[in-house]
Amino acid sequence: MVASLLTAQGLNKQFRSGSQPVSVFRNLSLQLDRGESLALTGRSGSGKSTLLNILCGLEQPNTGSVQVLDEVFEGDTDRQAEARWANLRRQQIGVVFQEANLMPALSLLDNVRLRARLAGRNEDDCRDWLERLGIGELSGRFPDQVSGGQRQRAALAMVFAMNPALILADEPTGSLDRHTAEDVTGQLFDLQARHGCGLVLATHDVELATRCSHHLDLGHLPET
Amino acid sequence: MTVFSALLSHYRRHPLQLLALALMIVLATMLWTGVSHLTDRARASLAQSERAIAGQQELVREDGQSVSVQDFAYLRRQGLCVMPWLEVERPAPEGRVIGVDPFASACFGNEAPGQARVDALNGEPFLDIAEAAEMVRQGSDGQLSLLVPVDVEANAVPAAFRLKDFSMGPATGELGESFLLNLDALGVLVLLITALLVRSVYQLGLVQRRESFALLRRFGVPAARVQVLLLIEMVALTSVCVIPGIWLGRLLAEILGGGFGQVLESLFDAPLYAVAGDGFVLPALVMVSVVLLACFADKRLLLRLPWLSGRQSVLWFGVPVLGLGLAMVAWPFILGWLYVGIALVFVAVGLLTPRVLSHVAQWGVEGAGAITLWQRRELAVLFRRLALPVVALQFAVAMVLAVQALVTTFEDAFEQWLAQRLEAEFYVEVPAQSAVEDGVRYLESLSGLGDWHLVQRGTTRVVPEMAGDDAATSVEVDLFSISPIGPLVTGWTLLDATPDAWEKLAAGQGVMVNEQLARRQEYQPGDPIGFALGEQTLALPVVGVYADYGRPEGEILVAGQILPDTFNTRFQSLSLNPGTLAMAEIEQGLATVWNTDQLTVRDNSSIRSLASEVFDQTFLITRAITVLTLVLAGTSLLVMGWVFFTTRAWYYRLLFVWGLSRREVAGQLRWLAMFLTGAVAVAALPLGVWLTWTLVSRINPLAFGWSLPMAVYPGFWLEMLVLCLAIGLAIAVLMRRQLGAGVAAPAVANVSGGGER
Numbered sequence: 018m019v020a021s022l023l024t025a026q027g028l029n030k031q032f033r034s035g036s037q038p039v040s041v042f043r044n045l046s047l048q049l050d051r052g053e054s055l056a057l058t059g060r061s062g063s064g065k066s067t068l069l070n071i072l073c074g075l076e077q078p079n080t081g082s083v084q085v086l087d088e089v090f091e092g093d094t095d096r097q098a099e100a101r102w103a104n105l106r107r108q109q110i111g112v113v114f115q116e117a118n119l120m121p122a123l124s125l126l127d128n129v130r131l132r133a134r135l136a137g138r139n140e141d142d143c144r145d146w147l148e149r150l151g152i153g154e155l156s157g158r159f160p161d162q163v164s165g166g167q168r169q170r171a172a173l174a175m176v177f178a179m180n181p182a183l184i185l186a187d188e189p190t191g192s193l194d195r196h197t198a199e200d201v202t203g204q205l206f207d208l209q210a211r212h213g214c215g216l217v218l219a220t221h222d223v224e225l226a227t228r229c230s231h232h233l234d235l236g237h238l239p240e241t
Numbered sequence: 242m243t244v245f246s247a248l249l250s251h252y253r254r255h256p257l258q259l260l261a262l263a264l265m266i267v268l269a270t271m272l273w274t275g276v277s278h279l280t281d282r283a284r285a286s287l288a289q290s291e292r293a294i295a296g297q298q299e300l301v302r303e304d305g306q307s308v309s310v311q312d313f314a315y316l317r318r319q320g321l322c323v324m325p326w327l328e329v330e331r332p333a334p335e336g337r338v339i340g341v342d343p344f345a346s347a348c349f350g351n352e353a354p355g356q357a358r359v360d361a362l363n364g365e366p367f368l369d370i371a372e373a374a375e376m377v378r379q380g381s382d383g384q385l386s387l388l389v390p391v392d393v394e395a396n397a398v399p400a401a402f403r404l405k406d407f408s409m410g411p412a413t414g415e416l417g418e419s420f421l422l423n424l425d426a427l428g429v430l431v432l433l434i435t436a437l438l439v440r441s442v443y444q445l446g447l448v449q450r451r452e453s454f455a456l457l458r459r460f461g462v463p464a465a466r467v468q469v470l471l472l473i474e475m476v477a478l479t480s481v482c483v484i485p486g487i488w489l490g491r492l493l494a495e496i497l498g499g500g501f502g503q504v505l506e507s508l509f510d511a512p513l514y515a516v517a518g519d520g521f522v523l524p525a526l527v528m529v530s531v532v533l534l535a536c537f538a539d540k541r542l543l544l545r546l547p548w549l550s551g552r553q554s555v556l557w558f559g560v561p562v563l564g565l566g567l568a569m570v571a572w573p574f575i576l577g578w579l580y581v582g583i584a585l586v587f588v589a590v591g592l593l594t595p596r597v598l599s600h601v602a603q604w605g606v607e608g609a610g611a612i613t614l615w616q617r618r619e620l621a622v623l624f625r626r627l628a629l630p631v632v633a634l635q636f637a638v639a640m641v642l643a644v645q646a647l648v649t650t651f652e653d654a655f656e657q658w659l660a661q662r663l664e665a666e667f668y669v670e671v672p673a674q675s676a677v678e679d680g681v682r683y684l685e686s687l688s689g690l691g692d693w694h695l696v697q698r699g700t701t702r703v704v705p706e707m708a709g710d711d712a713a714t715s716v717e718v719d720l721f722s723i724s725p726i727g728p729l730v731t732g733w734t735l736l737d738a739t740p741d742a743w744e745k746l747a748a749g750q751g752v753m754v755n756e757q758l759a760r761r762q763e764y765q766p767g768d769p770i771g772f773a774l775g776e777q778t779l780a781l782p783v784v785g786v787y788a789d790y791g792r793p794e795g796e797i798l799v800a801g802q803i804l805p806d807t808f809n810t811r812f813q814s815l816s817l818n819p820g821t822l823a824m825a826e827i828e829q830g831l832a833t834v835w836n837t838d839q840l841t842v843r844d845n846s847s848i849r850s851l852a853s854e855v856f857d858q859t860f861l862i863t864r865a866i867t868v869l870t871l872v873l874a875g876t877s878l879l880v881m882g883w884v885f886f887t888t889r890a891w892y893y894r895l896l897f898v899w900g901l902s903r904r905e906v907a908g909q910l911r912w913l914a915m916f917l918t919g920a921v922a923v924a925a926l927p928l929g930v931w932l933t934w935t936l937v938s939r940i941n942p943l944a945f946g947w948s949l950p951m952a953v954y955p956g957f958w959l960e961m962l963v964l965c966l967a968i969g970l971a972i973a974v975l976m977r978r979q980l981g982a983g984v985a986a987p988a989v990a991n992v993s994g995g996g997e998r
Contacts, residue, residue, distance in 0.1 A: 075898065100902055107900020120892055122618040127611065134611035135899050 021084075022215040023049040023072065023183055028081035030067055041067050045081070047233060051182070054209060054216040056226035059235030065219035068235070069185045072217060073110050074102025085110065086182060108136050111176030111184045115191040118172035119160040125171040126156035129178050136179035146174035150204055166197035173201065177208050183215045191221070202228075244462050245470050251450045258449070261880045262442045263482050268873050269435030270486025270528045275493035276428040277524065299326075300387045300402045303674055307839050308387050312402075317345075319399055322390055327373040329383040340373020403673070430640055431870050433587075434633050436535040438877040441629030443475070443536045445884055472537065479532045483525045490524070497865060555592050563589035570935055576943050583935060587636065594635055594924055595628035602920075616912065623885070623917050630874075630881040634918070634968075635925045637874035638961050642929030644867045647936050650952045651790075656853055657734065658788055663845035664729045665693065665816035667824055669831060670841035677813050679834045684817065687827070691818030692729050695801060697722045698812040703762065703797065704771035704778070718758055719794050720772075720808075724801025729816060738785035739766040749803045751784030756947045758795030759786045772797060775807030790947055816845075875968050878921070882914060882972040883979075890979055897980070906980065911973040918969035922962045 025048075030041040041064035049055050057065045070076040072083060074090065082091040086109060088101050106112070119128045129143040147153045150170040155163050163171070169189060176184055189205065190198035202225055209216045218229060226232050252259040300316065300323065302308060316323045327340035377383035395404055454467055562585050569582025602620040606613065624631060671677050677695065684693055701720040723730055726747035735742060736756055745751040752772075754764050764770060764783050771780045781799075789796060804810075819827055824842070832840045886893075896906045930953060937949040 073898075103897075103900050103902040103905075105900075106898060112898050117891055118895070120615055120619075120895065121889075122622045123615055127614055127618075131611035131615050132899060135901070140611065 021048050021050045022053075022086065023047070023217070024082075024084040025072065026082050028068075028071065028078045028083070030064065030071065030076075030078050042235060047231075049183075049215045049217065049231070051215055052210070052213045053231060054206070054218065054229040055231040055233060056229035057217065057219040057233050057235060058221065058223065058226050061221075063235040065235055066187050069112075069187050069217065069219055073106055073112055073185055074099075108179070109182040111179055111181035113169075113172050113176055113184065113186040113189045115188045116165070116168070118175065119168060121160050124157050124159055125152065125163065125167075125174075128160075128171060129175050132175040133178040136181075138179050143174070143178050146178045147171065149208075150174050164197075166193050166201060169193060169197075169201050170204070173205055173208070177212070180212065181214055183217070184209060186216065186218045188219055188221065190225075198222075244457060244466070245473075247457065248450075248453065248467070248470055248474065251446075251453055255449070258442075258446050258884065259478075261884065262439075262446060263478060265435075265439050265442045265877060265880075266479055266482035266528070266532060267486040267489065268876070269439055269532075270483045270524070271489035271493060272435060272869055272873060273428065273432050273528065273531075274487045274490025274524050275497070276431055278491060278494040279497060280425060280428055298389055298391060298393070298404050300389055300398060301405050301673070303401050303403055308385055310385075313345075313387055316387065316399065316402070321393065321397070321399075324388045325370055326386040326388050327370055327377070327383055328386070329373045329376045329381045340368055340370035340376075342370045430636070432531060434636050434640075434870055434874060436531050437591075437629055437633040437636070438874065439532050440535040441627075441633065441877060441881055444629065445881055447471075449884075449888065472533070475533060475536055476529065479529045480525070483528045484521065486528065487521055487524045493869075555596055559589045559593040559596075563593065570939060573939055573943060576940070579935075579939055579943060583932075586931075590928055591632045591636070594632055595624050598631070598920055598924060599624040616909065620913055620916055623882075623913065624920070627878070627881060627885055627917070630878040631917070631921050634874045634878045634921045634965070635928065637871045638922055638925035638965065639928035639932055641867045641871045642925065642957065642961060643932035643936060644864070645957050646929075646933040646952060646954055647949070648864060649954060649957075650937065650949050653952070654788070654949055655790055658790055659849055659853070661730075661733045663849050664732065666691075666818045666845055667816070667827075668843040668845055669815040669817065669828070671813035671815065672835055672837045672840070675835040675837065677810075680815060680831050683830055683834045684815065684827075687822060687830075689821035690827070691820030692727050693815060693817035694723050694725055694727055694729055696814045696816060697724075697801060697804060697808075697810045699808060699810050701772045701774060701797060703758070703795070704773075716762070716795065718772075719796040720774075720799065721796050722799045722801040722804050726800055729818075733787055735785040735787050737766050739782070742766070742785040745782075745784045746798070747800055749781075749800050751782045753785040753787055753798040754783055755787055755789035755796040755798075757789060758797070759783075760942055760947075761795060770797070774803070775805040775809075777805060779803065788947070790949075871964075875964065878918065879968050879971055882917065882968075883975045886910070886914070886972060886976045887979055890976070893976070894980060903977075903980075907973070907977045910976045910980075911970065914972040914976070915966050915969035918965040918972070919962060922958075922965035925961070926958060 026046045028045040029043050031038050032041065033039065045068070047055065057068060059065055067076060071078050072085075074083075077092070077094055080092065082089060084090070085105050088105060090098055090102070119125070120131065123131060125147060126143060129146060130140045133140050133143055144153065144156055147156045147170075150173055152163070152167050152170050152174070155167060155171075160168055160171075169192075172189070184205075186205065190201050193201060205216070206228060216229070218225070220226055300308065300312075300321075302312070310325075313323060313325050324345045325340075325342050329340065373383065389404070393404065398404055454464075457467055458464060566582045566585030566587075566589055569578055570586065573579040573582065599621040602617050602624060606617045609617070669680075671680060677697075681695055684690060699720045700717055703716050703718050726743060731743045735753070737759075738753075739745070739751070742751070742753070746753060752770060754762075754770070758764065764786070766783055766785060768783050769780055770783050771778055773779075787798065815831075817827070828840055828842050832838065893906060893910060896909060897903065901909070933953070934951055937951050942948045
């Protein structure tokens with residue numbers, strides 16, 4: 018039996034607000050195969066970003082397990098588990114945030130090269146990725162010299178340059194105007210389909226969520 | 242919610258920034274007030290001591306005996322204006338007190354020595370002569386002098402007495418000036434560094450509040466009003482912070498005051514008087530002005546100097562200014578010119594250092610791997626964005642390096658020089674009117690006596706040009722003769738000499754000159770020197786140049802045998818090692834042949850240890866102040882570096898998101914922070930060495946006529962490097978803790994915008 022790309026089972030996440038425990042989600046499970054996409058929707062504070070962080074090992078669930086490719090994590094918080102997560106993020110998981118995905122002291126091209134280098138990929142293709150995303154002529158510019166949409170395209174170029182198995186995108190178009198947002202997400206879905214990687218997309222945009230093959234609505238606010 | 246409270250809300254959210262700014266103002270005020278208070282007290286004390294003895298003369302007995310109360314009565318009956326001055330040594334910590342008789346000094350008019358101090362100093366160290374006499378009766382050592390006004394002439398003095406310049410100790414006016422100049426320069430440098438530090442913390446606060454300012458402008462608040470509110474904010478904060486700062490500065494001055502007082506007492510014979518402070522108003526005004534100037538000066542200045550605000554223009558401006566400053570220091574005409582040159586060098590270095598380090602950080606990165614490229618670019622950004630604290634730390638490290646090298650060099654040179662000058666175990670003053678030949682014959686008759694020589698001092702006139710002996714161009718210098726030239730002097734380190742210099746001197750075939758005279762008249766070994774001895778003029782070659790620290794006068798050293806009988810000897814002494822004999826026995830013998838009961842004999846080893854102790858204490862203060870400045874600068878860079886790294890924490894966390902382990906991210910942070918502070922230490926090194934050279938080879942000769950050997954101390958460089966690296970490590974540790982706690986949100990693009998390229 019071929020293991021799925023991403024599996025989460027029985028995830029529970031709580032945090033404390035003062036002396037009160039706040040439950041973000043309980044007994045949450047999901048599964049994603051290669052080439053599939055999953056939209057996470059829900060109100061602000063419903064736990065979309067927390068779930069994405071758990072799925073890439075930036076945060077740990079209180080209980081439950083996460084499997085990415087062949088790596089299984091069942092509440093492991095030791096140094097070895099941290100190293101396995103770090104290795105996955107380095108080579109297999111591309112993360113795109115709403116903004117500030119680029120190192121400010123590097124040009125767009127150098128940012129893409131840095132990400133490819135960390136993933137152990139060929140740096141020669143980096144310029145091509147910027148070309149494909151329509152910002153080739155801006156490759157020498159620095160993040161504060163280009164628009165928000167161009168920065169997000171550069172962030173996508175970084176992710177695709179590392180050729181990941183899984184992309185986790187946290188409201189990647191949240192700070193863009195509608196036209197630019199459509200443009201960027203079009204390119205994201207296009208490339209995801211072409212490369213056959215998995216995509217988990219946290220978004221408020223219902224229309225965008227419908228373009229994903231799966232939809233998980235976290236909908237509610239955390240319970241105290 | 243008013244505009245002002247909206248502005249202040251930033252500090253509610255970031256109280257650490259407010260605390261850092263307040264702390265910096267308090268520390269800056271403390272340091273400057275401390276230095277300034279000590280300098281003021283020293284200056285006032287020295288001035289009072291100088292006034293106490295300036296231009297005074299005393300009457301001494303022709304027979305060499307001490308003056309007595311009976312002498313005082315006799316002289317008064319002769320109609321002379323005489324004031325008794327009784328110095329009494331009291332056990333520590335009281336020290337020396339001086340008994341004066343205000344009634345007897347009435348004939349001095351307003352210039353009565355001691356009287357003014359009695360009024361101004363609340364009695365210390367002057368007291369009524371009756372009290373001093375009582376102390377002597379109870380066993381304290383006391384020495385009576387009889388002072389007369391300066392206008393009393395020799396022919397008015399009764400036959401059994403003669404006039405003599407009155408002095409409480411060695412002539413230390415130049416040393417005192419040097420000491421005060423040292424403290425003044427330190428005070429200015431401390432003020433400059435603290436101003437830089439305050440400015441750096443303030444500017445970082447502004448950068449972080451930029452979004453608030455932009456928002457207020459969008460809400461219709463004019464930029465000028467925001468400026469005024471910021472000014473009010475700073476005035477209020479500074480006004481609050483300078484009060485504890487001044488109080489702490491006074492406390493610092495009090496703590497250092499003990500050792501400082503001992504220095505003045507021992508070095509200049511001037512106690513550290515309890516001079517009333519300036520109160521709080523003047524220091525507070527100075528610090529508020531400095532803080533406001535540091536924070537707001539560029540608002541006007543840069544508008545008028547747009548050529549200074551660009552990047553390339555900094556280089557175009559900085560490099561010529563640096564060249565000009567270096568040239569002015571290399572070829573100084575006067576002391577003021579030299580100081581302007583030093584100021585220019587500091588300004589240029591301050592402008593250029595961040596740029597140069599930033600360029601160096603990116604040097605050769607073109608073919609480098611992506612991570613190396615990121616490291617170097619990030620470092621370049623840090624150098625530029627942390628320019629002010631980087632420059633402040635560089636200045637502080639350079640200052641510490643220079644002061645340490647100067648102090649250590651001076652201590653080494655002085656101790657070596659002192660040991661050579663005080664090679665003999667004892668020093669015996671030949672009483673006035675006594676026949677020195679009797680004493681010399683007596684010493685020659687002793688068997689078992691160690692090395693000894695006779696020192697005779699007077700003055701002569703040096704004729705710079707041998708031909709013509711033009712008196713108009715001649716200069717008066719001290720003449721110092723030794724006979725015989727023996728092992729007590731031949732071990733002196735000479736700054737420059739011809740071969741067999743001591744032999745030539747002993748044979749009367751040459752003279753030696755002190756460094757002051759050599760510098761002033763540009764004498765080199767081998768040059769002929771013409772000088773008058775009695776009624777004849779001699780022309781002999783200079784065979785050596787010897788160090789003579791702390792004295793402004795020129796001096797010629799000759800063998801005693803060339804002194805003619807007509808030479809007017811002003812002072813004579815014997816330096817001797819008793820060998821197998823007891824010093825008391827020799828002393829008794831000399832007293833007998835000279836027919837005196839009061840022979841001045843000094844144990845040179847106690848003088849040596851006292852002098853060394855005095856210099857240790859002198860430089861302990863200098864060192865303490867420089868180290869405090871370094872601590873302040875280091876703390877500033879630590880706080881600034883930490884706060885600035887925090888603003889970029891999101892980007893360091895991106896590395897973690899991109900697959901670097903926490904340990905690897907911490908390693909990157911450590912590399913960045915330690916490279917940053919290590920580079921500051923490296924950049925400070927040439928400035929520190931240059932400053933050392935300027936102090937020993939330029940300022941000292943121009944100000945005081947003597948130089949010190951230029952020495953460097955690589956061990957201390959290493960200590961400074963380690964200290965800077967430790968500051969970097971501390972920043973990295975703080976950042977690691979910060980990143981471990983998670984980063985709530987990235988900095989928005991415009992916060993990190995600018996300064997990145």
